[in-house]
Amino acid sequence: MSLIDHQRRKLLQLMGAAGAVGLSLGSPLAMAASASLAATTFPGAWEESQRKILLPAFRKAAGVSAVLTASQAVDTLTKLVAARNNPPFDVVMMDEGPYLQGIAQGVFEPIPAARVPNLANLPAHFVDPKGLGVYVSAQVYGIAYNTERVKTAPKSWNDLLKPEFKGRVGLVSLDSTLGTVWMVALAKMLGGDEDHMDPAFDYIRRLMPNVGAVAANPGALGTLFQQGQVDIACHYINNVESLKAKGVPVALARPESNWGMVRSTMNIVKNTQAADLAAAYINTALSVEVQQQMTSAPYYVAPTNTKVPFGAALAAVAHNASDMTSFVQVDWARINPRRAEYIDRFNRLVKV
Amino acid sequence: MAKSTLAASGVMPARRTQPGRLSFTAVMGLMGGIGLLMLIGPTLIVLVTSLTSGYSLKFPPPGLSLRWYQALIFDSPEIIDDLLLSLKLAAAATACATVLAVAAAVTLARRRTFGARLLDSFFMAPLTIPSLALGLGILILFNLESAGLSFYSLLAGHIALCAPYVLYTTSASYAQLDPALLDSSTCLGASSWFTFRRVVLPALVPGIASGAFIAFMNSFDNVALSLFLSDARSEVLPIHLWHIIEDSLDVRAAAASGVLIIATLISMLLMERLAGLSRQFR
Amino acid sequence: MNANHRMPRDWLLVLPLGLFFIAFVGVPLLLVALISLHNDTAMTHFGIRQYMVFFGDSYNRGILWQTLWLGVATTLVTIVLGYPVAHLYVVSPPRWRRVLVVLILLPLLTSSVVRTFAWVVILGNEGLVNALLMALGHTGQPVKLLYTPLAVILSLAQIELPLMVLPLVTTLTSLDTRLPEASHALGASSWRTWWKITVPLAMPGLLSGTLLVFTGAVSAFVVQTLVGGGQLMYMPFYIYEQAIQTQNYPFAATLAVILLVSVLLVVTLLNYFGRKTRGFVHG
Numbered sequence: 001m002s003l004i005d006h007q008r009r010k011l012l013q014l015m016g017a018a019g020a021v022g023l024s025l026g027s028p029l030a031m032a033a034s035a036s037l038a039a040t041t042f043p044g045a046w047e048e049s050q051r052k053i054l055l056p057a058f059r060k061a062a063g064v065s066a067v068l069t070a071s072q073a074v075d076t077l078t079k080l081v082a083a084r085n086n087p088p089f090d091v092v093m094m095d096e097g098p099y100l101q102g103i104a105q106g107v108f109e110p111i112p113a114a115r116v117p118n119l120a121n122l123p124a125h126f127v128d129p130k131g132l133g134v135y136v137s138a139q140v141y142g143i144a145y146n147t148e149r150v151k152t153a154p155k156s157w158n159d160l161l162k163p164e165f166k167g168r169v170g171l172v173s174l175d176s177t178l179g180t181v182w183m184v185a186l187a188k189m190l191g192g193d194e195d196h197m198d199p200a201f202d203y204i205r206r207l208m209p210n211v212g213a214v215a216a217n218p219g220a221l222g223t224l225f226q227q228g229q230v231d232i233a234c235h236y237i238n239n240v241e242s243l244k245a246k247g248v249p250v251a252l253a254r255p256e257s258n259w260g261m262v263r264s265t266m267n268i269v270k271n272t273q274a275a276d277l278a279a280a281y282i283n284t285a286l287s288v289e290v291q292q293q294m295t296s297a298p299y300y301v302a303p304t305n306t307k308v309p310f311g312a313a314l315a316a317v318a319h320n321a322s323d324m325t326s327f328v329q330v331d332w333a334r335i336n337p338r339r340a341e342y343i344d345r346f347n348r349l350v351k352v
Numbered sequence: 353m354a355k356s357t358l359a360a361s362g363v364m365p366a367r368r369t370q371p372g373r374l375s376f377t378a379v380m381g382l383m384g385g386i387g388l389l390m391l392i393g394p395t396l397i398v399l400v401t402s403l404t405s406g407y408s409l410k411f412p413p414p415g416l417s418l419r420w421y422q423a424l425i426f427d428s429p430e431i432i433d434d435l436l437l438s439l440k441l442a443a444a445a446t447a448c449a450t451v452l453a454v455a456a457a458v459t460l461a462r463r464r465t466f467g468a469r470l471l472d473s474f475f476m477a478p479l480t481i482p483s484l485a486l487g488l489g490i491l492i493l494f495n496l497e498s499a500g501l502s503f504y505s506l507l508a509g510h511i512a513l514c515a516p517y518v519l520y521t522t523s524a525s526y527a528q529l530d531p532a533l534l535d536s537s538t539c540l541g542a543s544s545w546f547t548f549r550r551v552v553l554p555a556l557v558p559g560i561a562s563g564a565f566i567a568f569m570n571s572f573d574n575v576a577l578s579l580f581l582s583d584a585r586s587e588v589l590p591i592h593l594w595h596i597i598e599d600s601l602d603v604r605a606a607a608a609s610g611v612l613i614i615a616t617l618i619s620m621l622l623m624e625r626l627a628g629l630s631r632q633f634r
Numbered sequence: 635m636n637a638n639h640r641m642p643r644d645w646l647l648v649l650p651l652g653l654f655f656i657a658f659v660g661v662p663l664l665l666v667a668l669i670s671l672h673n674d675t676a677m678t679h680f681g682i683r684q685y686m687v688f689f690g691d692s693y694n695r696g697i698l699w700q701t702l703w704l705g706v707a708t709t710l711v712t713i714v715l716g717y718p719v720a721h722l723y724v725v726s727p728p729r730w731r732r733v734l735v736v737l738i739l740l741p742l743l744t745s746s747v748v749r750t751f752a753w754v755v756i757l758g759n760e761g762l763v764n765a766l767l768m769a770l771g772h773t774g775q776p777v778k779l780l781y782t783p784l785a786v787i788l789s790l791a792q793i794e795l796p797l798m799v800l801p802l803v804t805t806l807t808s809l810d811t812r813l814p815e816a817s818h819a820l821g822a823s824s825w826r827t828w829w830k831i832t833v834p835l836a837m838p839g840l841l842s843g844t845l846l847v848f849t850g851a852v853s854a855f856v857v858q859t860l861v862g863g864g865q866l867m868y869m870p871f872y873i874y875e876q877a878i879q880t881q882n883y884p885f886a887a888t889l890a891v892i893l894l895v896s897v898l899l900v901v902t903l904l905n906y907f908g909r910k911t912r913g914f915v916h917g
Contacts, residue, residue: 078879384722572745620743
């Protein structure tokens with residue numbers, strides 16, 4: 001064979017050998033991943049804020065790094081149920097609805113109070129009686145709108161139906177908590193409640209000509225604002241403020257029917273291999289330092305630790321936890337059994 | 353040569369006087385140009401967008417800067433982790449698939465029996481079957497065995513995905529092998545194994561390498577299988593990029609894309625040089 | 635004499651891949667078919683209820699139809715754009731051919747997420763097309779291009795274009811050039827020659843490309859979801875949603891089987907036509 005062919009062959013053989021070495025390295029590396037903590041968070045501003053604030057604090061406190069996966073609460077729950085004996089995560093973040101479902105399905109482990117001293121700083125009703133979960137935050141949602149393109153601040157959910165918003169309203173899928181709680185808020189505004197959701201679906205049907213895009217989750221909804229694909233939608237305060245910090249001209253307005261509130265929990269997964277690390281993670285999330293940072297700009301997450309005052313930015317919305325009890329809330333025990341049905345009904349309504 | 357002789361002898365009308373020639377060339381040229389623009393345009397646009405100095409994906413970008421590449425390299429350990437996982441997975445899957453497929457290729461090539469053709473279709477199936485269906489099936493299989501998902505469930509799916517490419521290119525290479533070489537080797541007293549190792553395999557190497565390269569790129573890029581089969585602890589890079597694009601529109605996604613494009617281009621040119629990659633398609 | 639000795643040992647070489655494929659391709663597909671034949675999510679009764687539910691609901695049929703139509707539309711666009719590119723390749727001198735090969739192969743090997751991302755940048759309200767339209771004064775407000783069926787078709791067409799161009803290139807380069815020449819010699823116009831001689835001879839490549847593009851477009855999960863948005867639902871995402879989000883495995887398996895069967899039907903049809911058109915070449 002010619003010299004060039006010979007060299008070519010040698011090089012290819014070398015590459016083949018490198019590949020074989022790579023393969024042999026593969027297995028131990030794949031195993032090493034389990035030495036850290038696997039945690040979940042919500043996509044969007046939550047992931048951003050926790051990567052910036054919680055992960056470094058946890059690393060300092062426990063000396064181990066956490067691997068964070070963004071996943072909506074409903075999706076996380078299905079993954080936990082699907083792999084009970086060998087769960088993919090050690091500690092998860094849940095919204096109220098899936099949290100209650102998770103307790104019913106028995107996928108959570110009691111949080112050891114001894115390892116989570118910060119539990120003592122929470123009001124009693126923020127901790128599950130059996131210790132299966134703890135509320136780490138409350139979030140507020142309202143009418144988010146693009147201040148450059150929407151000249152007058154909207155005052156009510158009914159404003160979204162106005163013809164001037166044709167093709168500019170954003171929706172989020174009912175797979176997310178945001179979508180679900182908004183539907184309940186709409187139902188309540190229109191004379192229904194958790195068991196009578198028809199007024200809300202009727203509203204969506206009337207809203208369809210105005211809908212510009214449907215996002216898969218709140219993070220994606222924020223992206224739609226960022227790209228100018230939608231100008232008005234129901235959204236969380238922490239996502240809106242995070243967008244503002246990136247230079248997107250967006251603001252949150254209080255609907256006439258009042259702000260809405262959603263609480264999020266953290267739970268230790270049953271059969272986890274890293275229960276101690278999980279407890280330390282939760283402890284860090286409840287600590288004064290972390291909650292203080294989360295409540296200030298640009299995240300404005302309402303704290304649950306009583307030692308952390310509501311920051312000045314949140315004061316525009318509420319001054320303390322008792323203020324928020326008047327906000328629109330959802331009785332998840334009534335929504336959960338029919339949630340799949342609502343998701344399907346919503347999909348059929350919004351699909352083009 | 354035949355053409356010009358015919359034209360010169362006046363038998364065939366010279367090219368220029370053919371009716372409809374101008375319109376034909378114009379239309380083909382225009383459409384071809386649009387096609388080429390469509391092929392390469394998006395890639396260029398991603399590269400330009402990755403150099404934006406702003407926060408959003410506005411095009412044209414407000415200014416140029418390398419900040420997102422810096423953010424990617426220095427500030428994104430989770431993206432780097434996913435990149436390494438994807439590379440590892442693709443390398444492992446390609447290596448295993450190559451060994452399995454080459455063995456099968458030399459056996460099945462040149463056989464026209466019904467059994468051989470059936471096996472061939474079976475081995476090529478992952479190319480036409482939506483990998484979602486395959487991913488769902490393997491997921492159900494692992495769930496039934498209570499095996500749980502892990503790197504190995506993902507690997508199994510990816511090996512099945514990679515094998516057809518290597519099989520195809522190796523078979524094509526083998527088909528071009530001169531049978532006289534094999535016969536003369538045997539006549540001169542070499543054993544089958546010696547013939548295989550010293551005569552067949554070296555000739556097949558470009559074909560195998562091309563197939564392995566294409567298989568590697570496909571495995572690296574695959575989303576459908578990884579969605580169903582990865583164990584939720586670790587994300588492969590394409591899925592992570594997808595989440596970034598959908599959920600936060602972080603411009604680092606553009607920087608990561610830029611890196612991938614350049615890496616693909618370089619490795620493609622390398623493979624063209626070393627193994628004549630494009631010959632597989634011509 | 636040697637052949638007989640070699641036979642059993644040769645088939646031994648096929649065994650590893652064969653066993654692997656039976657375990658990880660054959661069995662999984664059978665499982666999917668089996669799971670789809672259960673009447674309820676808890677999988678206690680056998681039956682074809684899932685199929686009845688699917689075909690009885692216009693919403694479901696609509697999703698299947700929309701997915702198949704996406705495949706057809708994408709294929710048509712790639713034929714219209716891909717044939718000229720292949721033609722350009724064939725008439726180019728070798729130096730240009732090298733460049734063209736890189737241009738054609740690079741998109742094929744680049745990650746599909748990257749290419750889809752490009753289309754989000756191009757079609758977005760702040761993207762390239764809208765910037766052009768507004769600069770040309772066509773419109774004051776951005777036109778909604780992203781999250782429409784047209785956007786999905788266009789981006790899919792670009793992503794699948796190499797898969798149409800390459801088989802066409804293979805076929806056209808091996809074309810016997812004496813046939814079109816004879817046609818010209820007999821006085822036919824360029825268009826007539828192309829339509830009556832070249833296109834029929836290029837059929838095998840055309841059908842090969844159609845097969846690849848159609849199957850690719852129908853299963854293109856990433857593009858359909860990223861460019862289609864939350865309002866457009868296609869079979870691939872439906873399968874994912876039912877399996878992973880709703881955990882309704884029997885229905886998800888049903889969807890997978892229906893998608894699979896549709897794809898195989900089209901593949902069989904194309905292969906059938908492919909065999910017939912080879913007659914054009916050899917008479």
